Amino acid sequence: MATQLLIIIPCFNEEDSIVSLLNELNQMVVPNTFIITVAVINDCSNDNTSVIAEKFSVVVINLPVNLGIGGAMQTGYKYAWENNFDVAVQMDGDGQHPPAELNKLLQCWHNTQANVVIGSRFLVNQGFQSSLLRRWGISYFHWLNKFFTGIHIYDSTSGFRLFDRKAIELAVQYYPDEYPEPESIVFFAKSGLSIHETPVIMKERQGGKSSIRHFYQLYYIIKVSIAMFFSFIRK
Amino acid sequence: MAKIQIIVICTNLIFLAFIARLIIKAKLREEYAIVWLLITVLLALFSFWRKGLDVVSKLFGVYEPANFVFTGFIFFILIYLLHLSIVNSKLQKSITKLTQELALLKEQLKETNKSKIN
Structure with a gap:
């Protein structure tokens, strides 16, 4: 039986990069055991993201209120859950995650049957590696994650992930609002899901700006550390 | 009656009228109104009963009645802020x-309409 796969692309003002991303997704070749649906979650953008996305044969979900990345992502998981998708892959709308790399996630999922598969920049150091400061931050999260969950996740801030139905169900119930990536690993690990990492090659963002800049980098680290800690002690 | 007492009592009455107005216009939920009404009552009580503050301060073992008022109110405000944060989180x-x-x-509706047309 074919596997129903939903690709979730949360977008906030991504009109610069969404066209090339959706074109690439159209041309993408995946094993024919997968039936792919693409869902663009427009997080109340104030540009033409929604209009542009509507021109493609994709599902466009327009949030009437800006929810932030976590809330947008969760909308995608709710859609996946309600429409009985077997697997969901989240992918950034800014072109950092080349669709061609999707096969690596699918392959890893096929081989390991893990509940969560994370695409990592750092297992094989190829492609876009982010700035030094950010890499320090990420290695700090690697250490923190190992401390809390005992597993090694080298790229815990990666938003290129595959969830199976069990993980989707959990994400529907609870998904952090802001900066969800590192915290959700703690949450999933505590819920007994198996998490695997597979090397992928990422690109530098094609347009738009990172939501985490300047002073917010420090805020990010503090906020995520606290969130991870509370996720860890929560029952 | 001292001048300050009259000022406080007047302010109090205006405050009370304002809260009443908010409740009547349904701009303030009763559960929050209770707190504000209680505060007005407390303020009114101490503006009429001038010695009261000294008595209560002594009861708690605080030297200066002013210190007692500040400590009490800051503590109360902190608790109330926490309560508001909880309400806010819930709302969010x-x-x-x-x-x-x-x-x-909406998405589902769009799909249904599309399939109706086809």
């Missing part, structure tokens, strides 16, 4: 859920 959670459900419903 509800809004997130509503937004998501609304967006999903």
Whole structure:
């Protein structure tokens, strides 16, 4: 039986990069055991993201209120859950995650049957590696994650992930609002899901700006550390 | 009656009238109004009963009545702020859920309309 796969692309003002991303997704070749649906979650953008996305044969979900990345992502998981998708892959709308790399996630999922598969920049150091400061931050999260969950996740801030139905169900119930990536690993690990990492090659963002800049980098680290800690002690 | 007493009592009455107005116009939920009404009552009590502050301060073993007032009110304000943060978090959670459900419903409606046309 074919596997129903939903690709979730949360977008906030991504009109610069969404066209090339959706074109690439159209041309993408995946094993024919997968039936792919693409869902663009427009997080109340104030540009033409929604209009542009509507021109493609994709599902466009327009949030009437800006929810932030976590809330947008969760909308995608709710859609996946309600429409009985077997697997969901989240992918950034800014072109950092080349669709061609999707096969690596699918392959890893096929081989390991893990509940969560994370695409990592750092297992094989190829492609876009982010700035030094950010890499320090990420290695700090690697250490923190190992401390809390005992597993090694080298790229815990990666938003290129595959969830199976069990993980989707959990994400529907609870998904952090802001900066969800590192915290959700703690949450999933505590819920007994198996998490695997597979090397992928990422690109530098094609347009738009990172939501985490300047002073917010420090805020990010503090906020995520606290969130991870509370996720860890929560029952 | 001292001048300050009259000023405080007048302010109090205006404050009370203002809260009453907010409740009547349904701009303030009763559960919050209770707190504000209680505070007005407390203020009124001490503006009439001038010795009261000294008595209560002594009861708690505080030297200066002013210190007692500050400590008491700061503590109260902190607790109330915490309460507001809790309410706020709850509201945010509800809004997130509503937004998501609304967006999903709209999408579903769009699909249904599309398949009707075809």
